Amino acid sequence: xxxxxxxxxxxxxxxxxxxxxxxxxxxxxxxxxxxxxxxxxxxxxxxxxxxxxxxxxxxxxxxxxxxxxxxxxxxxxxxxxxxxxxxxxxxxxxxxxxxxxxxxxxxxxxxxxxxxxxxxxxxxxxxxxxxxxxxxxxxxxxxxxxxxxxxxxxxxxxxxxxxxxxxxxxxxxxxxxxxxxxxxxxxxxxxxxxxxxxxxxxxxxxxxxxxxxxxxxxxxxxxxxxxxxxxxxxxxxxxxxxxxxxxxxxxxxxx
Amino acid sequence: xxxxxxxxxxxxxxxxxxxxxxxxxxxxxxxxxxxxxxxxxxxxxxxxxxxxxxxxxxxxxxxxxxxxxxxxxxxxxxxxxxxxxxxxxxxxxxxxxxxxxxxxxxxxxxxxxxxxxxxxxxxxxxxxxxxxxxxxxxxxxxxxxxxxxxxxxxxxxxxxxxxxxxxxxxxxxxxxxxxxxxxxxxxxxxxxxxxxxxxxxxxxxxxxxxxxxxxxxxxxxxxxxxxxxxxxxxxxxxxxxxxxxxxxxxxxxxxxxxxxxx
Numbered sequence: 283x284x285x286x287x288x289x290x291x292x293x294x295x296x297x298x299x300x301x302x303x304x305x306x307x308x309x310x311x312x313x314x315x316x317x318x319x320x321x322x323x324x325x326x327x328x329x330x331x332x333x334x335x336x337x338x339x340x341x342x343x344x345x346x347x348x349x350x351x352x353x354x355x356x357x358x359x360x361x362x363x364x365x366x367x368x369x370x371x372x373x374x375x376x377x378x379x380x381x382x383x384x385x386x387x388x389x390x391x392x393x394x395x396x397x398x399x400x401x402x403x404x405x406x407x408x409x410x411x412x413x414x415x416x417x418x419x420x421x422x423x424x425x426x427x428x429x430x431x432x433x434x435x436x437x438x439x440x441x442x443x444x445x446x447x448x449x450x451x452x453x454x455x456x457x458x459x460x461x462x463x464x465x466x467x468x469x470x471x472x473x474x475x476x477x478x479x480x481x482x483x484x485x486x487x488x489x490x491x492x493x494x495x496x497x498x499x500x501x502x503x504x505x506x507x508x509x510x511x512x513x514x515x516x517x518x519x520x521x522x523x524x525x526x527x528x529x530x531x532x533x534x535x536x537x
Numbered sequence: 538x539x540x541x542x543x544x545x546x547x548x549x550x551x552x553x554x555x556x557x558x559x560x561x562x563x564x565x566x567x568x569x570x571x572x573x574x575x576x577x578x579x580x581x582x583x584x585x586x587x588x589x590x591x592x593x594x595x596x597x598x599x600x601x602x603x604x605x606x607x608x609x610x611x612x613x614x615x616x617x618x619x620x621x622x623x624x625x626x627x628x629x630x631x632x633x634x635x636x637x638x639x640x641x642x643x644x645x646x647x648x649x650x651x652x653x654x655x656x657x658x659x660x661x662x663x664x665x666x667x668x669x670x671x672x673x674x675x676x677x678x679x680x681x682x683x684x685x686x687x688x689x690x691x692x693x694x695x696x697x698x699x700x701x702x703x704x705x706x707x708x709x710x711x712x713x714x715x716x717x718x719x720x721x722x723x724x725x726x727x728x729x730x731x732x733x734x735x736x737x738x739x740x741x742x743x744x745x746x747x748x749x750x751x752x753x754x755x756x757x758x759x760x761x762x763x764x765x766x767x768x769x770x771x772x773x774x775x776x777x778x779x780x781x782x783x784x785x786x787x788x789x790x791x792x793x794x795x796x797x798x799x
Contacts (some may be wrong), residue, residue: 302586424742427728427729428648430729430732436798437794439791440728440795440796443788443795447788448746450784455748455749458753461752461756494694
């Protein structure tokens with residue numbers, strides 16, 4: 283266990299292992315996303331109430347899932363970095379943040395677009411939309427804080443602390459916003475009160491969710507690799523890698 | 538004589554010595570636990586007294602949030618409408634948002650002067666846990682920002698034609714809520730104290746975390762106006778305060794260490 287953690291902590295080892303894992307996740311992501319979107323957009327039956335506009339769910343729900351999962355994994359990486367001083371964890375957290383913010387924005391934007399046919403307006407102060415908006419601000423705060431420090435080590439630790447504080451607050455914010463919604467507005471239309479989905483609508487959604495997760499893992503691996511090269515650029519093995527002895531170095535690592 | 542007495546009575550005397558001050562503690566270096574406890578209380582008390590004295594000598598800094606609060610509240614009737622009925626409906630939210638912004642405004646100076654003159658480093662070097670000392674600093678901040686804001690709010694409530702019967706709830710919810718705001722905000726202040734332009738960043742970090750407090754604070758006042766029970770809202774505000782009192786000090790201490798080392 284400890285040997286594994288120490289290995290995982292070594293950027294060089296991670297660089298090697300991620301090179302092997304990466305293609306599999308990319309392949310899974312492409313396969314799942316293509317299957318899911320074709321099935322969801324072309325073959326799944328239209329909703330009897332919402333017609334074809336319900337198909338936004340195949341982007342909206344996976345993006346919303348991912349937006350929350352990425353924040354949690356960012357906080358977990360931050361915790362790992364703070365406790366065991368594993369640099370790779372912080373690199374992963376650093377590259378996850380923009381993707382998480384992008385996914386939150388996608389979820390918000392697709393929610394707004396979906397709002398036009400169903401609610402007749404681009405924006406409702408719906409409890410879920412509101413907590414997603416707050417999540418976006420939390421992401422922006424983490425990204426801005428990391429960018430504000432000149433010392434990279436301080437930036438990493440500050441962003442880790444803020445991510446952990448944020449992840450404790452997310453459930454509190456979510457439940458208080460739910461409460462606020464029920465206090466201030468009559469229960470009108472929520473995204474959850476749809477009739478239970480038939481399997482042929484539900485299965486593509488699961489495939490899309492899995493595809494989004496594979497895409498997230500693949501992209502995080504790829505960007506963490508670039509981050510490793512950038513931060514470890516003074517190390518011998520990185521310089522060897524860059525100065526032409528690429529084949530040797532990679533063969534050595536992946537062995 | 539004193540030493541044996543302390544050792545015999547154990548727990549009882551340890552709490553005694555913490556109240557009495559440094560004398561008995563200094564005399565008994567052979568009991569490390571006792572020294573630590575006494576030292577902690579003394580250090581917290583010293584931090585409280587020091588911060589209170591410093592802030593009371595810079596009265597402008599204490600008054601600024603209050604003036605800001607009054608000014609912002611003045612802007613709303615001018616911008617929206619002087620109609621008392623309209624103002625009465627939006628008054629709870631306006632008062633809460635304005636008080637929240639005023640508390641936010643004062644956060645930047647929470648650790649700033651200590652950081653500039655190096656006394657923050659002395660706090661970090663002190664043998665007592667930094668979390669306890671930072672709670673003392675936050676307590677002073679609340680005493681001189683949150684509490685005055687809460688006491689002043691009913692006055693501004695009159696100006697906004699806040700319906701009768703909700704004034705006590707307004708003050709109480711603000712007093713409870715601003716304590717949580719000070720604690721949560723201190724995390725952001727500690728994270729940004731080392732940065733040259735931390736002010737705008739501070740509000741970006743802290744405002745999303747303020748939302749639960751705002752919801753239940755403004756909700757309490759609204760419930761009081763509608764004649765509903767306010768105890769649920771106030772209880773949740775108290776729960777938020779308890780939770781942040783339990784968790785925030787560790788985050789503040791960790792953030793201060795990051796800011797000092799960086």
